[in-house]
Amino acid sequence: MLESYIPIMLVLSFALIFAVVMINLSSLLGPSKPDKEKLSTYESGMEPIGTARERFSVKYYMVAVSFILFDLEVVFLYPWAISFINFPKAEMVYSLIVALIFIFILFVGLIYEYKKGVLKWD
């Protein structure tokens, strides 16, 4: 079982090593002739306006909070989905209904949020 994590470990460590080596190599090997134009902030060819340290709107935070709650829903549904395949046919319907009740209760919350205008983007 622990062996099945080896690919994940390999991907993670390779990504880390690749990123660190490439960033450091490019700063080591690349020519460095900075001028004023090169050192200015790149903003898709436009002249940058204002600072990067602006306050963000609270709308983003609300979306993040809703995201975490539905993320937790997925965490609860994940073991259900894994065990679903192993059930006999009669129990499949039962477990589907159980999960639908679970989803429905949270769907009520989504409707509430929608009606309350939390997800409105204006």
Add this chain to the structure above:
Amino acid sequence: MIYYTILFYVFAVLAVATAFYVVFAKNVIHSAFALFGTLFAVAGLFVLLNADFIAITQIMVYVGGILVLMIFGVMLTTKIADIDIHTKNLNRIPAILFSTGITVILIFILFTTKWNIKPQVQNQETVSQIGKLMLTTYLLPFEIASIVLLVALVGSAMYARKTK
């Protein structure tokens, strides 16, 4: 089993080192990103403990959710990203008393508890077993969990839009 021990120490050192950085970093954003390393290393420790579901939950909820929320919290606050956080000692004597007390208690627990040392068992997948239990023995807690989530959802909506 030597690999197991090596991996354990790699994750343990990673967790402790990044946790130290979280506490001592001068920049809030740096602490938040160091916390990413801590939470990830703890997820790795959970995998080594044969608790793959908890490891997945750790990554999904803490790394994917809570940490994003923290970084959002930093971004929403004015002028918090650029100030230096001073880590200095306040209330030295109560702090020393309190932390030595906790250390003594922890060492006491470490030496008096009868630790159950089992032989290394073959790791097996736990997620489907948890799912089976959720649909049979723990059906009611499973459904109640969704009501708890619903309450949190409604509560956050109430706070966000007080008027209307």
